[in-house]
Amino acid sequence: MNSKWITIQLGYVLGASSLLTAIVYFFATNWEQLNRWEKFAPAFLLILGFYGLSVWLSHQAGRQFLSRLSLFASCVSFGVGAGLIGQTYNSHADSYTLFAIWFIPAFLFAIWTRWQPFYILSYILGHLAYCFYFFPQGQGRSDSEGVQIAIWVGLAIVNGILYLLTERGKLNSSFLKWISFQAVIGILLMLSNSYAFEDYGVFMNLPLIVALAAAVWYSHKMRNKAYLLFSGLWISATITFKYIELIVRHYNELFFIISLLFVIVFIGANVKFMSFIRAWQPAEKAMNDGLEGEAGEGAKPEGDFTKWVVRVLTVSVVIIGSLLGSLTVIGIVTLVLGFENPENVLMGFGLVVVTCMIFLKKLNALVRYTILISGLLLGAGAAVFAENVPVLFAFLALTIAAFIYIAGMVHRIFFLLAAILITAAILTNWFDNSIVILSVISGLLFVLFAGGQVIPNAAVRQPVLYSSYPSFLFTLFVLTFMTESAWYYVTNALFFVLVVIALAVSRQLHSRWIFAWSMGFWTAFLVYKYYDLAWKLLHKSITFAMIGILILIFTVWYEKRHRLEAAEPETAAGANVKANRLLIAVLVVLQIAAMSIQIGKSEWLLSHGQLIKLQLEPLDPRSLIQGDYVRLRYTISEPPISDMKNGDLRSMKKISVVLAPNTATDVYEFKRVYTKGEELAPGEVRMNGTLQGYERIEYGIENYFIPEGTGRTYEQNAKFAEVKVSASGDAILERLVLQQSVVQ
Template sequence: MNFMLRFNAIRTGYLLGISLVLAAIIYFFASNWGGLDRTVKIVLAAALIVLFYGLSFVFARIRAVPGQQAFLSNIFLVAGCIAFGVSVALLGQIYNSHADSYGLFLIWSVPALLLSWITRYNPFYVLSYVLIHLGLWLYFYPTMQSASYSELESLSIAGVFALVNLGLFLFTFLRRLSSIPLKYISFIVFHIALLTMTNSFALDEYGLVMNIPCIAVIAIGFYVFIKIRLSKTLLTLNALAASAFAVFKFIELAEAYSSSLFFVFGLIFVALLLTGNVWFFRYLNRLGESSPEDGEITDEQKRDAAKPGVETPDMSTPAAKTAVPEERGSEWISKAVSRMIKVVGVLIGSISLIGLITITANVNHTEYVLLGVSLLLMLLMIVIPESRLDSVIRYTLLTISYITGLAAILWSDQTLLSVLFLFVSIAGWFRSRGKRQLFFAYVFVNLNLATILFQQFQEWERWSWTYEFIIFALFFVNAVLYGISYFVFKAGLREHLRDSSLFFSLLFLFWATFFEDVFPHSYMLINVFYFVVVTGMVFAFIRLKQKSAAITSIVFWFIFIGFKYYDLLWTLLYKSFTLALLGVLALGITWWLDRRTPHSGKAASEADHRSFSFMRLSPLLIAIVIVLQLGMIGYQTARSETLLATGASVKLKLAPVDPRSVLQGDYVVLNYDISTPPPSSMNPLQEEDWNRGKVKVVLTPGDQGVYIANRLYQEGEKLAKHEIVLNGQWDGSRIQYGIENYFIPEGTGRTVEQNARYAYIRVSRNGDALLERLAES
């Protein structure tokens, strides 16, 4: 056990170190440092791709870190694919192509998909899934322009996402593709897309009709996951989808038909729903044997495991043991779905009751009525013995009473009522049982404390002082509660208080890292304090074998790195050097600890057996993918350089604004005069919306050598010597030429906005263009 604990801690250290190095590389390229010309940047980007893939090859062949070399080989393989995406983004930055365009993510997805097929490694599956979905989303909703779609077009776009995810889910469900993360992610996103298609608020004409296929899909899901292939996890997710649909439809109906009679019918519906729930699950409990669970080792997986290079599942791990159910009956299933129906029923019933009271109560202050109802419900749930009331109904009513009461005390703005509600909330926390119930109760206790603090200090001269004081006070309270949890409460409550107070301590401390200087350099000090403390917690909790605390700390560590992409301490360039240093330091310390860890005996043998390097198993196929990636970069570079060298130079008038790209850094968006040409020159574009699409614009030189849009190019017409054709995309209101982004060093956007008046572009013979530079004249 001690060996495996240290083994996992070392893997965590390597992963954190590599993540820091990758973040440093992204920061460096996004800074757009002027000290490097574009040739050096391109060579450096290609060298980084080769470096990561080379490290993957080295660790696959050399036992430099026994027990971890296969893990590191695979992680460096993933890092190489990420480095390729960063390099593609860098080419966009160098040659000023679209920021965060769909093309960037789709090109990046090609090697990710190929490596997914070669390795069958879940990180590549998830990376491919994210990249393809980002590409699709940005294709339909580009960042550079506000897309306007009709109801039918919006419905079709949601349908595309639904069909893609349905197909992917069927592939994984039918075991044509083995990836549990993809199976669950695609199932969830499919139902989200399907529910979006039923939205009557946005799709007034089609939303009602789409309710029919949505209900059919949910019904088919219940049938398939119960009768054909029993899957507890998918059945639970299907129940969640049904619950979300029911609540969403109730909200739509309440908005359209809100009245006393409607809420009465809502109460009757809930009574029928809960009664039917009891009768239905009496039948469901008599269901027969189940089929293999998600995560079980099936015959097909056993055959796959016998193939060379396929990882054999480790049945000694806790996850593998729990994958084989002790009881194959339908008891767990009936409980899961029954609870979801009870939650939906109680939620709708509570909304109906509150709506009925609000409409019919003949009082001036409805907030007091809501607070009274919430306190009454809370006290009843606290006092009534557990044996007398279903636990799901109890905790759902408690949650609803928390929400209603919190809304009421915010509405009333009475500190005394807030304190009363706080005491009842704390009593509800003590009365709760189970991790989720205790956590939710603790959430509302914190919200209640925040409300009281706000009511007490809202009169301060500056709102920012009140806001910052509340966050620091909540951090302090939760940190103190975490400290005293070791000494005060009995075992069950102590564990839950420890986990909840740790989560909220880190949450409020992370929140505080966004504050501006409260005193000189406080922003820098708080961020450094957060990073040091959370990094120390990661290793301390792993060493102390506190799994949940370690996971919480790791999650907040990565969240910090992600959110502080631009905000942490210095400019991107200095942040890059700092993170690179920290990454190398983390890797060095982890390697030193790894060398001191004995890698002999049964545990080490099992670790080595479960780990294998994909670079070692499929070196030729992976080498082909690497060459393909380098070829893509080389082709795009050669194409852009040729255009810059041979294209016609054109001067255009512009008016910039200043946003920021996640991967590519600061840039200005350029709005050219030729983007919105005079109607007289572009009459065919003004006729109908269906004219959206590719266009060719003929440019002619005007005053001071500035080119203007003269007309639309007609196929076959001959151009005068001074005329140039430029390819564009008409979106219904303006023309996009693909030269609307100009990437700049960090922090120089304001200067560019104030001084840049003209853009110089290069146009090839076929009408493609590259943005060369901006100038004042």
């Protein structure tokens, strides 16, 4: 693909994402200066404006990418608009209905355009809708363990279906394929935790084992190296977690002695198994005993799948053996042998073992690396616990020596990351300020990454770059939340500029791994800054809007300058947009209609409903996209109904109650459960709700959205809520009463 067009494409993506972020942040502020209609009008204009721009661009030559990007912006604007309606009329915060309604157009756009951003958006929205349906925010659940497991198994089944659909080409998304694969195994592993799920967790080990076996078998059958590696890593994680479960249940001397024997047998059996695999195809030259020389100069391309099986097994066995061996040695030293100062024993053991294993190159790879990593984990970990700086320096020197003397990409990445962590531990003993420590680490990592560019030996250069760059981004990203005053803006600006430069340069140089890491942290920056309380949402909105506009202006200028060199290639996604133009238009109209109907219903209720006053007790969280709100608990939320656990109420989900005003305070109070068809007395009103368990009722008026930063005021001073109730029992929260004042 043309490098100039790649840069232009990236510029439009960065500019558009900044503008969309600014839009989300702005509406989440719930700015007091805007009334309802001044909020709704921009939302409708954004949806129609971005859609109109998409249609216009689709008729222009070389504008298919921008057409899809504008359609995506229209879809995001619809979600913002739906959230804005909930914010304005104080419906549920982060309601599953919001994400379910938003999911529908996102998923249809994904099917019709086959564009990856729509697949990603629909996957996220679908999972949010599913999780918020079963686990509403701010609401406790009294589901049995069996019901909870069924809920999570259902989500695992959904992801399993997604994986099969993408694997067979029914859905064209590598992202969905990868994430659904991880989700299935991750969910099953979580459900097999016998401490979180005491009754049924042990039985979930069986489907977990079946899923792991199926993943290995299918990956091997399809000869998919990446998914075979993922399967091996999940097996390693599973065995480690199960071992920890056993330690907690059987913490005694006999267990650790048996564990030591198990680790020895486990490593020995895998050594034999590796030899069997190599001997199985004698015509092929075996690997150099594990992962030796994996990325050395002159290494031939790895084209044989059997060798990849050996690699996966080697990595998995080393991980399992190291973790299990380390835990077993700790148990033997502390419990079986009962040393008074076990940290000294572990430090000495680690120093001796790591030193020996670095230079024993003829020892079997599985045995060597398992013992080496176990020694490093035990010795360095004990030194950190004991705050022994000289020993930490010794381990730092050993990790550097291991990096030099042990060839292999995976090994060198591991030892360099270990050296970084040990350096951080040393700095922790010298400085009390975590900001100073992270700043020093960030600077060292940047120097390491910059210096790594000029290392001539690829076997050394690549692990240095692969280790230092993600670590540098991570430490600098953490600093953007920790710094204060002027340094806060400096670190944020520095992070932003460096990531944008990295995205542009890596795209030009076709460095996929740098681009992937940079884009991941760019996305995290936009998302997590939403929750950064050191910076007001309105200020963030203005800042990101200005940044987005500047990036778009630069991109347009750059495109005009390189118009002849930056022709956009025609893609299948662009053709799909044209082919489904009518369906897309109908869907946009339906989105506008759905928003209009909801606004109309809410406005009618505000105009015609009966005004009542309720006593409340507020709390103060933040919604995902709707901004700050107070969570309200009313005195009528837990009415004194003596038979709530008996009779017909036990099987009810929906319920209506009758309220009547207290003559002394005008506050409406619970009188009785409404019986269908009964006549209400003068002054009484009916209100619909939903039973939560057997003791609490929710009326759909439990959230009140507020301007950013005012939550404490509402929490301390809000005493009553004024609610409009229709004749049919539907309610809408109109305003709160703060002491002597009324807040709309």
